[in-house]
Amino acid sequence: MLDIVIMAAGKGTRMKSNRPKVLHTLAGRPLLQHVLTMATGLGAESLITVTGHGAAEVEATMRAAFPSAPLAFVRQEPQLGTGHAVQQAVPVLHDGPDATTLILNGDVPLIEAATARALIEACCGRRLALLTIELPDATGYGRVVREGGEPGQSGTTGAAVRAIVEHKDATPAQRAIREVYTGMMAVPTAALKRWLAALNKDNAQGEYYLTDIVAMAVADGVPVVAAQPTSETEVLGVNSPLQLADLERRFQRTQAEALMEAGVRLADPARFDVRGELVCGSDVEIDVNCVFEGSVHVGDGVRIGANCVVRNARIAAGAVLHPFVHIDGESLGVRVGEAALVGPFARLRPGADLGPEVHIGNFVEVKNAQLARGAKANHLAYLGDATVGERVNYGAGSITANYDGANKHRTVIGDDVHVGSNCVLVAPLTVGAGATIGAGSTLGKDAPPGQLTVARARQASISGWQRPQKKR
Template sequence: MTSSSSPRPATAVLLAAGRGSRMQSSRPKAMQRLAGRPMLAHLIDSAARVFDKLVVVVGPDMPEVEQLAAPHAVIVQNERLGTAHAALQAEALFGDGDVAVLYADNPLISSDTLSRLLTESRKDDTGLALLAMRPAQPGRYGRVITSAQSHNVQKIVEWADATPEERAVNLCNAGVLCAKAQNFRRWLKEVKNTNAKQEYYLTDVVGLAVREGVSVKSVEAAESELRGINSRAELAEAEAALQQRLRLHAMEKGVTLVAPETVFLCTDTVLEADVLIEPNVVFGPGVTVRSGAEIRAFSHLEGCEVQSAAIVGPYARLRPGAQIGEEAHIGNFVEIKNSVIGKGSKANHLTYLGDTSVGTRTNIGAGTITCNYDGASKHKTTIGDDVFVGSNAILVAPLTVGSDSLIAAGSTITNDIPPDALALARAKQVNKPGLGKKLKTALKNKKGNG
C-alpha cells in the first residue's frame, strides 16, 4: 500500500549555483541553452507539474538566474561547499512534507519520472528514493549497488573507489534524491566533508540512510532524461537527445518532417497537424505554424506566426513580430520583421519588410524594401489590399499606400499614395547616342595602357 495520495506537501529544491567553469563560459551553467531555453527553465517546468513548491539555490551575483527562477523562492549559497551544503541552505523552506533535490545541470527529467520518484518515496516501505539509469556507456558514473534479495539500495560507489565487480554493475546514480523533510534535514546536517575536495556531497545521504536501517529504493529512467551536463560536448549531446524527442512528438501529432535530423525546434514551437517542414529549417523561440502551412528548406523562424496554407521559403527569415496570413507566400531571401502580411499576399524574392502592414492579395516585387528606421525611431508602412509593388521599390516610412494602387519598378516612394493611383518616383531616363560605345572603348584602352 502506498500513500501517494497523501495531502502532505512536496517541495523540490533545484541546485543552480554552478558557475559553468568546465564550459569555459562567463554565464552560469543553469543559463546554458537547450532547444532555445536555459537548462534551468526546462527543469522548473517539469518540477512545477509535480511539486507544490520550488526552491532554487543560486550562487552569489547571479541576477539572471534569480530572475529566471521567479516567482519561485530563491536562496543564495554564498560559499560553494558542495551539493549537500547547497541543499542545506534551503532547509528553512523544506516544510513538513516530502523534499526532492534536483540539479539544474540535469534538466531533461520529465514530469512523469519526477512523479514516479515522489510516489516511490511516499510508499510506506520506502525511506529514501533516488533516480538511477543504465547508460549505454556507464564509464565513470557512480554505481548503485543493490541487494540481490530485496533490491534495496545498499550503497553508491564512485567509480574511482569501486571494485572490478562493482564497476561491472550498469545501474548508475543520477544524483536526484527524495525523502521526508524531517529525515532529509537530519541527514544533510550529518554529511561530512572528509574527502579530497573537502566538500559536502549529497550522495553521502544514501549511506547515512542505509546505516540508519532506512529502506532506500531506486527509480529507473532513460539515460536521455537523466544525463548530466557539465561540458560543451555534453551540452551538444543533450541538445541532440532533446531535439530527437521534439521531432518525434511533432511527427506523432501529424507534422511532416522531410528530413527530421536537419530540423531544429524549440520547446515552445507549435506545429499543427498537416504542416510540412522541408530540410534544414531552424525554429527559434515563440513560433506557431498553423495547419496546412509549408516551411521550405533553409528558413529561419523566430517569434512569429504562420497561418494555414501559407508558404514560407526556401531561404526565408521570419523575425519576431512577423504574422503571415492564410495562403500568403514568403519566398527566397525575404526577411519579415514585426509585420503583418495579409491573406493571399506575396513577397516572393529578395525583399525586406519591417514594421509593415500588408493587406490582402497584394504583390511585393523583388528587391523591395521598407525603410522603417531613420536613425533614431522606427516608423510604420501601411500597404492596402490588391496593391502591386514593382521590383526594386524603396518605401520610406512613415507611409501609407492605398488599396488597388500600383508602384512602378525602381521607384523611391516618400509620400502617401492614394487608392487606385499609379506612383512613379524615379529619375527621367536619358539616352546619349553613341556615347556608350565610346566610353567602353576608352575604358578598355585605359586598362590596356595601365
C-alpha cells in the same frame, strides 16, 4: 508540503566558457530554465536554486523567466560538494511531519514531470527515494550498492539499497555495478536536515557527499527505495560542449518524431530544430535545416522550404515559405495569411502582417506593415510602418522612408496602387486608391487617387562634361 532544491552552483570547467554552465542553452533555453519549467508544474511550496559560480547572472535570468513562480535562491560559496550545496538550502526548507524535499540538478535539463512525481510518490514523506538507472558504461557515476552487493542488479527487482559509493571511492567490484545514482532524490525533510548536519568529508574528494545520507538512512531504519526514469535521456547531464550537442540532438529527434507521428512531413528529422513551441496543422511539409523559435503556429497545407528561420509567427493554411526566409516576430509577432507566398531570401520583422494571397519576393523586407489581400512586393523592396491596400503592386527597389532621424512615420497605400521601380515614399504619406507612381519618383507629398504621379528631375545630357581625375 513539497520543497524542490535545484543544484546549480558549479562552474562547469569542462564547458571551457565564462558563461555559468546552467545558462548554456538547449533548444534555445538555458539548461536551468528547462528544470524550473518542469518543476513549476509539481505544486511545490518553493523552488530553491543553489547558485555559486555566476550567481548574480543566474538568479537574474531565472527571475526574468519566472516572474510569478515561488523562486528562492541560496548561494554555495565556496563549493564543497553536493552535500554542502543542499546544506545551504536547509534554513528555507519547510517543516512538517510529511514534508518532502525533492533534489534535482540544474545541468540535467530533460527530466520529465512524470518521473519527478514518481520519485515524490515513492518517498511519500517517509522513505528516501533515489532515482537510479542501469547504464552499460557507468564511469563517473555513483554506484547503487544493494543488500548482498550483487553487481548489476536491477533497480526494479534488486534487494534493498544499502549505500551509494562515488566512482572515485568505489572498489573494483563496486565499479562493476551497472545501476547508478542519477543525482536526484526525494527525502523526508526532517530526516534530511538531521542527516545533512552529520555529514563529513572523509573521502577521496575531500567534499561533503549528499550520497552519504543513504547509509545514514539505512542506519536509522528509514527505507531506501529506487525509482527509474522512462529513458536514459531524462537523466543525462551536461558537463562539456560534446555532451550538450549530444543532448540537443536527442531532444530534437524526440520533437521531430512527435511531429511526424502527428502527420508532419519532415525531409530529414536529423536536420530540424525546435527552440520553443511549434504547432502544426495537417499536411505540413518542412524541408531541411529549418529552425523554429519562440511560438510558431503553422496551418494546414503549409510548405516551408530549406534553411528557413521562423520565430514568433503564425503561418496560415496554404502559405508557402520558399528557401532562406527569415521571420522574426519578437514580441509583436508576424502573421502570414492564407495562400501567401514568401521568399526566397525574404525577411519579415516584428509587426509584419500579410493578408491572404500576398506575395513577398526575394530580398524584400517588411516591418510593422500590413499588406491586404493580393498585394505584391516581388523584388528588392522595403516596406516599413506601412498600410498597404488590396492588389497593390510595389515595384523593385522601392522603399518607404519611414524614419526622420528621431521618429517613425507611416505610409498609407490605397487599393490597386501601382508603385513603379526604384521609388522613395517619404512618410508621413498617403497614396490614394488606384494611383500610379512613376518609376524613380521620390514623393514627399500625398499622391491623389486614380492619377499618375511622377516626381523626378527632367533627364538632361551635358556635352563636354569631364569626369574628375585622380591627381597623380
